[in-house]
Amino acid sequence: MTAHIIDGKLFAENLRGRIAGHVERLKTEHGITPGLAVVIVGTDPASQVYVTNKAKQTAEVGMNSFKHELPGDVPEAELLALVHQLNADPAVHGILVQMPVPKHIDPNKVIEAIDPMKDVDSFTPANVGKVQIGLPGPVSCTPLGCLMLLRDHLGKLEGKNAVIIGRSNLVGKPMMQLLLRDNCTVTVAHSRTENLPEVVRQADIVVAAVGRPQMVKGDWLKAGAVVIDVGINRVPAPEKGEGKTRLVGDVDFASAAEVAGAITPVPGGVGPMTIACLLANTITTASLINGLVPPSDLTA
Secondary structure (H helix, E strand, O other): OOOEEOOHHHHHHHHHHHHHHHHHHHHHHHOOOOEEEEEEEOOOHHHHHHHHHHHHHHHHOOOEEEEEEEOOOOOHHHHHHHHHHHHHOOOOOEEEEOOOOOOOOOHHHHHHHOOHHHEOOOOOHHHHHHHHHOOOOOOOHHHHHHHHHHHHHHOOOOOOEEEEEOOOOOOHHHHHHHHHHOOOEEEEEOOOOOOHHHHHOOOOEEEEOOOOOOOEOHHHOOOOOEEEEOOOEEEEOHHHOOOOEEEEOOEOHHHHOOOOOEEOOOOOOOHHHHHHHHHHHHHHHHHHHOOOOOOHHHOO
């Protein structure tokens, strides 16, 4: 048995096409051009690449893109002042401060400074609470992308046993809420779960978001399970040359693909969905700010 490969890159491309259609509709019917502001502090190379991709894709779907680059030694007060300025700017419907921020800045203060109506990462306490009780609003980008891929592959998720490996605020906890809302039976496991392979073996759906390279092996899986690998880990790749690396997920792809019914690859699975869902969330916030119902095909 060889698993079906869930192509996140292709799905994200189609999703961006739908988003572009919604942007055009907001412009022509309501005179609204959704705007996304991204703030980056310092010169972390990975963050720079990510932010550049965000800005490019934002413009490609017809949105306004606002990029703010601050030096690594910027005072915390100056960053917070910029966030408050963006909160007040009617052209901005989504605000994302690229994490991590330098150590002299308290990330919680930054998150709490963002207007929840413009919080496209769904990090603010207000939006975390909305996800918990099912109110409309943005949902964390990576879990939303995972949910879209699962719905696309499985159709209805109702009644499925799902195991999430990882309990982070970024992925594990919001993923639990989304799967519960789709009527799955959800277990949240983590690195300290006893008999973890046995727990995972009960799952129809496995979401691996634990941050350990190739931790989940094929013999951990139930035959036919759908595996969503959120992990992005760099490991040595001496076969490519001295000092070279390659990307792997939290799942041992080779052994898992022999057992699973479907699996996301790394790269090319969940990763491309994250930026696409950031754009989807900007449509959601732009709609809600203007008293409109967000498009159902972009929300959880």
